[in-house]
Amino acid sequence: MGAIGDSIEAALQGAQTRPLPKSAAARVRVILRAEKGSTRAVADRLGCSQRQVERYLSGQAHRPTPRLAAAIEREARRSWQPGIRQRVIRQAARAGITIETRARFGFTAAAGSTDDPRMRRITEQLDPADAAQLLAAHAAGADEAQLQALLGQGLGYSYFRAQDTRAHGLDVAITDIDYLDVEL
Structure with missing residues (x-):
């Protein structure tokens, strides 16, 4: 993922109420539950064979390779406590989210204005509609470029155009995102 997707994931995982299971088999079961019992879908998500997934579920395999361990942890975190994740996303879509970032912002504006990109540090509450659009795109698996475009649109509306009271168009x-922190 990228900086935006990772920050959204970290914020969603911060809302969880119970810790993620420790063993690889328990984590694979979490992913299996999210995939409604399809070991083929779990194998596709992890990038391994269906038989390897079955080995973890039956207890024949215990220690995954570093690459597989990272994939199991990543996918289990995304699948852990789905009800809480959805509730947090609904609340954020209603109330908006706070973005703190240091990034390079560039503009397309009317002739005669300075539109050279420069680094800025911004802390801003995104509009609920923009927050909902950003979170929905993340949940749908949008890539980093799409998330950057949506975040730029949201920060443009809230910060630079002040909810369309100035700088129209x-x-x-x-x-160049230096850091990004999302607070749900």
Whole structure:
């Protein structure tokens, strides 16, 4: 993933109420539950064979390779406590989310204005509609470029255009994200 997707994931995982299981077999069962019992779908998500998934479920395999261990942890974290994740996403879509970032912002604006990109540190509450759109795109598996475009649109509306009270027609593009923190 990228900086935006990782920050959203970290915020969603921070809302969890119970710790993720420790063993690889228990984590594979979490993913299996999310995939409604399909070991083939679990294998596709992990990038391994269906037989390897079955070995973990039956207890024949215990220690995954480092690559597989990272994939199991990543996918189990995404599948852990789905009800809480959905509740947090619904609340964030209603109330908006807070973004703190240091990134390079560039603009397309009217002739005669300075539109050179430069680093800015911004802490801003995204509009609920923009927050819902960003979270929905993340949940749908959007890539980093799409998330950057949506975040630029949201920050352009809330911060640079002040909810469309000034700088009409200003489009914001985000590049070179130094850090990004999402608070749901």
